[in-house]
Amino acid sequence: MEVPDDFYPRVEETCRDLYIRSLKEIPPDIVEAIRAAAARESKEVARRIFAAYLESIALGRNRDMIVCQDTGIPIYWVGIGSKLRLDGARLADAIRRGTERATCEHPLRSSIVAPLTRENRQTSTGEGIPIIHFDFVPDADALDILFMPKGSGSENMSSLKMLVPADGVNGIKRFVLEQVVGAGAKPCPPTIVGVGVGGSSDLCMALAKKATARPLGSKNPDTQLAALEEELFNAINSTGIGPQGLGGDTTALAVHIESAWTHITCNPVGVNLQCWRAERRRAKVTADGKVEFGF
Amino acid sequence: MASFQFNTPLTEADVRQLSVGDSVTLDGVVFGIRDASLIRMFDKGVPCPVDLRGAALLHTAPNVRKLPDGRYEPLCIGTTTSMRMDRFTEALLRDHGVRAILGKGGLSAKSAELMAKHGAVYLSVTGGAAAGQTLQVEAIEEVHWEDLMPECLWKFRVKAMGPLTVGIDARGANLQLDVQREAERRSAEILKAMGAA
Numbered sequence: 001m002e003v004p005d006d007f008y009p010r011v012e013e014t015c016r017d018l019y020i021r022s023l024k025e026i027p028p029d030i031v032e033a034i035r036a037a038a039a040r041e042s043k044e045v046a047r048r049i050f051a052a053y054l055e056s057i058a059l060g061r062n063r064d065m066i067v068c069q070d071t072g073i074p075i076y077w078v079g080i081g082s083k084l085r086l087d088g089a090r091l092a093d094a095i096r097r098g099t100e101r102a103t104c105e106h107p108l109r110s111s112i113v114a115p116l117t118r119e120n121r122q123t124s125t126g127e128g129i130p131i132i133h134f135d136f137v138p139d140a141d142a143l144d145i146l147f148m149p150k151g152s153g154s155e156n157m158s159s160l161k162m163l164v165p166a167d168g169v170n171g172i173k174r175f176v177l178e179q180v181v182g183a184g185a186k187p188c189p190p191t192i193v194g195v196g197v198g199g200s201s202d203l204c205m206a207l208a209k210k211a212t213a214r215p216l217g218s219k220n221p222d223t224q225l226a227a228l229e230e231e232l233f234n235a236i237n238s239t240g241i242g243p244q245g246l247g248g249d250t251t252a253l254a255v256h257i258e259s260a261w262t263h264i265t266c267n268p269v270g271v272n273l274q275c276w277r278a279e280r281r282r283a284k285v286t287a288d289g290k291v292e293f294g295f
Numbered sequence: 296m297a298s299f300q301f302n303t304p305l306t307e308a309d310v311r312q313l314s315v316g317d318s319v320t321l322d323g324v325v326f327g328i329r330d331a332s333l334i335r336m337f338d339k340g341v342p343c344p345v346d347l348r349g350a351a352l353l354h355t356a357p358n359v360r361k362l363p364d365g366r367y368e369p370l371c372i373g374t375t376t377s378m379r380m381d382r383f384t385e386a387l388l389r390d391h392g393v394r395a396i397l398g399k400g401g402l403s404a405k406s407a408e409l410m411a412k413h414g415a416v417y418l419s420v421t422g423g424a425a426a427g428q429t430l431q432v433e434a435i436e437e438v439h440w441e442d443l444m445p446e447c448l449w450k451f452r453v454k455a456m457g458p459l460t461v462g463i464d465a466r467g468a469n470l471q472l473d474v475q476r477e478a479e480r481r482s483a484e485i486l487k488a489m490g491a492a
Contacts, residue, residue: 068423110445151423170490185400186378188422244471
């Protein structure tokens with residue numbers, strides 16, 4: 001069905017709200033995992049860190065405060081229901097405007113600058129930002145928006161390795177572990193470790209990023225990849241890095257792998273880390289302008 | 296592990312008492328600096344507009360609201376990854392007399408050596424838990440270099456800022472680096488056990 005004209009301003013407001021809400025309300029699966037990690041932690045310093053995490057989570061929810069100062073790079077994954085008929089350029093524009101309105105109206109720190117001049121427009125937007133991924137959802141009649149304000153402490157720890165077929169799965173295991181240990185305290189552990197396997201270099205990193213947005217408890221549907229997720233998860237949590245890298249029992253909240261097929265000569269692996277808050281918000285917007293928020 | 300409270304400015308004797316893992320709270324003034332303000336000071340040679348002798352510096356770029364009278368209200372003040380600013384440690388300690396650097400993720404072995412030499416510490420702020428830290432900032436008293444927003448040079452009045460964890464003490468012990476080295480040692484064993492070494 002063709003969306004009415006007021007659909008686009010609705011998307012704009014929704015994106016504004018997604019940005020602001022994502023910074024204040026940590027997803028319930030993450031809160032649960034932090035609580036559980038705090039309860040089983042054996043190290044005194046690590047328990048002190050977890051107590052601060054839980055205090056800030058509560059302040060975000062109960063006192064409408066921003067939990068972390070990093071407002072991140074705004075990233076949207078937009079699933080367009082195949083039954084919707086809409087103007088894609090207007091949709092992208094509405095998403096950008098929503099991002100800018102969140103920044104100016106709340107106000108939020110604008111964390112986006114030009115790479116060489118370091119000019120900051122104070123809008124959280126610029127060339128290529130926000131990042132918007134469009135996808136199409138068969139038989140659906142709504143717009144599904146998943147938003148992530150990606151913080152730089154963890155984003156700066158991203159890495160790609162174009163392994164070769166002879167490196168095999170063991171090469172993948174070595175690389176992931178090396179990257180997590182190399183990142184140490186910097187990405188604000190415990191992290192969600194997003195791993196991309198296969199594809200081209202760019203797709204591999206996109207898969208790693210998307211993997212970090214998966215809810216905790218989800219497994220890759222492929223049993224071999226799910227087993228690899230579990231094996232890496234146990235390995236990473238045996239390193240002792242702990243919260244804030246000060247030593248402790250929990251270094252990763254999860255390892256999520258997303259994969260694509262690749263070239264006969266390629267064996268790419270990408271790692272993208274997500275910090276302990278793992279902020280994400282979701283909204284479903286129907287053609288008649290109804291909005292349903294989730295995570 | 297002991298707990299300490301200090302008022303700023305800090306003295307060498309204050310920081311020399313501390314050991315890694317100790318818990319610290321600060322009262323007084325904390326200056327907010329980071330990438331852009333440090334680049335301006337040290338790479339562009341612009342004189343620092345504030346006196347940093349005995350100072351506690353926080354690696355930060357806050358969320359603020361500008362009020363009609365020109366002052367700034369704190370909305371969210373946390374910290375950022377310190378390692379990006381590692382190369383500025385020497386000049387801050389040697390030329391400016393800074394006694395504490397506050398941030399997350401730790402600093403290098405070189406910075407730890409410099410802290411031992413000049414009598415300074417690295418205090419680890421709980422990264423990402425900025426909401427709680429914001430409540431410890433009573434006021435933003437001064438803002439310099441507003442054109443760098445949000446990476447200005449900020450002067451915060453703080454009350455019981457902490458608990459901060461001593462990450463590097465003035466004997467050069469470096470907790471985060473030690474944890475990371477131990478993790479490297481363990482990961483070699485883990486990979487062997489996985490048959491992936």
